[in-house]
Amino acid sequence: MSPERFSPHPPKLPYKFLTPQEADHFLTHGWLKVPNAIIPEYIDAWMGDFWVRTGGDEHDKTTWKDEYQHLPHHRQVRHDQFCPEAWQKISDICGGEERIHLERERWIGDNFIVNFGSEARSKSQVETSPKEKKGWHFDNDWYRQFLDSSGTAMTIIHCFTDIPAHGGGTWLCEDGLAGVIQHLYDHPEGLDPGLNNGDVCNDIIKSCEEFTSVVAKKGDVFILHGLLPHVASFNYLHYARVITNPHVTLKEPYNLNRPDGDYSLLEQVILRGLDRQSVPEYEPTRDRMYWYPRNWTFKEAKIRDELDAMIAAAKAKGLDEKAVDSIWLKGEQARKDFDERNGLLLPVHEEAGLQLSQHKL
Numbered sequence: 001m002s003p004e005r006f007s008p009h010p011p012k013l014p015y016k017f018l019t020p021q022e023a024d025h026f027l028t029h030g031w032l033k034v035p036n037a038i039i040p041e042y043i044d045a046w047m048g049d050f051w052v053r054t055g056g057d058e059h060d061k062t063t064w065k066d067e068y069q070h071l072p073h074h075r076q077v078r079h080d081q082f083c084p085e086a087w088q089k090i091s092d093i094c095g096g097e098e099r100i101h102l103e104r105e106r107w108i109g110d111n112f113i114v115n116f117g118s119e120a121r122s123k124s125q126v127e128t129s130p131k132e133k134k135g136w137h138f139d140n141d142w143y144r145q146f147l148d149s150s151g152t153a154m155t156i157i158h159c160f161t162d163i164p165a166h167g168g169g170t171w172l173c174e175d176g177l178a179g180v181i182q183h184l185y186d187h188p189e190g191l192d193p194g195l196n197n198g199d200v201c202n203d204i205i206k207s208c209e210e211f212t213s214v215v216a217k218k219g220d221v222f223i224l225h226g227l228l229p230h231v232a233s234f235n236y237l238h239y240a241r242v243i244t245n246p247h248v249t250l251k252e253p254y255n256l257n258r259p260d261g262d263y264s265l266l267e268q269v270i271l272r273g274l275d276r277q278s279v280p281e282y283e284p285t286r287d288r289m290y291w292y293p294r295n296w297t298f299k300e301a302k303i304r305d306e307l308d309a310m311i312a313a314a315k316a317k318g319l320d321e322k323a324v325d326s327i328w329l330k331g332e333q334a335r336k337d338f339d340e341r342n343g344l345l346l347p348v349h350e351e352a353g354l355q356l357s358q359h360k361l
Contacts, residue, residue: 015092016088016091016092017085017088017089017091017092018089018092018093018265022089023092023265026093026223026225026265026269027265027268027269027272029174029212030172030174030177030224030225030227030228030269031172031174031212031222031223031224031225031228032089032093032222032223033216033220033221033222033223034083034085034086034089034220034221034222034223035217035219035220036217036219036220037083037085037086037219037220037221038082038083038086038158038159038160038219038220038221039081039082039083039084040219042077042082043160043218043219045075045325046075046109046110046160047160047242049310049313050112050240050242052306052309052310052313053071053074053112053306053309053310054069054071054114055305055309056116058240061116061119061238064116064240066116067115067116067117067118067121067235067361068113068114068115068116068232068358068360068361069112069113069114069116069358070111070112070113070114070295070298070299070358071110071111071112071113071114071299071302071306072111072299072300072302072303072306073109073110073111073299073327073338074109074110074306074310074325074326074327074328075109075110075325075326075327076107076108076109076327076338076341077107077108077109078106078107078108079105079106079107079108079246079248080106082108082158083158083221086156086221086223089223090154090156090223090248092265093154093223093264093265093266094153094154094248094250094264094265094266095262095263095264095265095266095267096264099250099251099252099264100248100249100250100251101249101250101251102251103340103341104151104249104341104342104343105246105247105248105249106249106341107341107342108156108158108244108246109244110244111244111299112160112242112243112244113232113242113243113244113245114240114241114242115168115232115233115235115241115361116235116238116239116240116241117167117168117234117235117236117237117238117239117241118238119238121234121235121236121238122236122237122238124236127166127234127236128233128234130171130173130205130211130213130231130233131205131206131208131211133171133231133233134202134231135202135231135232135359136173136176136201136202136204136205136229136230136231137201137229137230137231138152138155138180138201138226138227138228138229138230139152139155139226139245139247140152140191140193140226141193141194141293141294141295141355142193142290142291142292142293142294142343142346143193143288143289143290143291144190144191144192144193144286144287144288144289144290145184145190145191145192145193146184146188146190146253146284146288147181147184147185147188147254147256147270147279147282147284148253148254148255148256148282148284149190149253149254149288150226150249150250150252150253150254150266151247151249151250151290152226152247152248152249153226153247153248153249153250153266154223154224154225154226154247154248154266155224155225155226155228155230155245155247156221156222156223156224156245156246156247156248157170157214157216157221157222157224157243157244157245158221158243158244158245158246159214159216159217159218159219159220159221159222159242159243160218160242160243160244161218161239161240161241161242161243162216162217162218163214163215163216163241163243164215164237165213165215166235166236166237167235167236167237167239167241168232168233168234168235168236168237168241169213169214169215169216169233169241170213170214170222170230170231170232170233170243171211171212171213171214171230171231171232171233172211172212172213172214172224172228172229172230173204173205173208173210173211173228173229173230173231174210174211174212174228175208175209175210176201176204176205176208176228176229177225177227177228177229177269177273178272178273178274179204179207179208179229180200180201180204180227180228180229180273181227181269181270181273181274182273182274183200183204184227185274185279185282188282188283188284188285189284189285189286190284190285190286192289192349192351192352193291193294193349193352194294194349194352194353194355195351195352201229204229205229213233225266225269226247226248226266227269227270232361234361253288254266254267254270255267256270256271256278256279256280256282257278257279257280257282258278261277261278289349290343290346291343291346291347291348291349291352292343292344292346292347292348292349292354293342293343293344293346294348294349294352294353294354294355295355296342296344296354297354297355297356298355298356298357298358301356303328307324307326307328307329310324310326311324
């Protein structure tokens with residue numbers, strides 16, 4: 001997103017934890033990198049059974065079965081406990097921690113997204129242009145999306161491994177952000193998850209030119225505005241690129257008409273995309289609706305196989321099932337807590353249905 005395209009909406013300062021440069025970067029580009037922000041003990045512990053869970057041999061790439069995998073949770077901790085420095089900056093971007101939902105997306109875990117690449121991909125002489133990639137989207141699999149919706153206020157990328165250039169780092173489309181914002185303004189009826197989100201983004205990308213690929217060190221955190229289009233890229237280096245992709249949910253929808261002008265950075269990005277100081281006329285024309293997260297189904301189907309592998313690995317070390325650290329072995333209350341935190345008690349969207357198989361690269 002180029003600054004000259006919009007009227008000036010300078011960041012409100014001072015922030016508690018963001019520097020002026022960081023606030024300006026988020027406002028201008030729609031994302032922010034926080035280096036070395038994850039507590040290393042979580043990376044070490046959660047990656048400790050990574051190869052057991054994926055079923056591959058770290059030293060034999062012929063055993064890496066699937067190029068791209070989404071894994072389920074086995075562990076969860078509070079987001080602020082996992083990456084406190086990044087969480088402080090997240091809170092500033094939201095306009096204060098008091099605006100963030102107390103449970104939904106406040107617990108994050110080891111639901112890894114793995115991009116192994118492949119031998120054939122590593123021998124490719126031509127990289128796919130981000131403009132040619134299919135699957136551009138902004139994250140939302142559980143609520144009706146309006147311009148002021150804050151269910152996915154931010155998409156977060158937690159890096160559990162280094163991500164070199166050409167190594168499967170997520171593509172971000174900076175000038176696509178304004179296009180998504182304009183589309184949602186023009187369509188106050190909103191978008192239902194799984195029905196038309198991707199079509200909207202892929203159409204917008206055709207006229208975009210400003211693409212950034214995530215390049216990172218293990219422990220880095222990327223904070224994306226929830227409406228920033230992004231897509232998985234190909235891993236041409238044939239190594240295990242591991243991230244998680246949680247979100248930040250607010251208690252209330254955005255307020256895009258604040259008489260005092262005290263907009264959060266998230267709200268300022270939306271106003272900047274519309275080249276407006278406020279949008280008092282905006283009003284959703286359908287009810288706000290919330291559903292069971294449609295992407296959970298294909299991940300849940302993997303839990304039993306992963307548990308069996310984790311238990312077998314523990315027994316091979318002379319340990320029993322109690323040595324396995326997993327929500328799914330901690331009893332009924334742990335499962336109930338997980339369901340409540342992750343929206344698994346909500347109804348299924350009958351028209352959109354559930355995603356029963358993992359999407360491909």
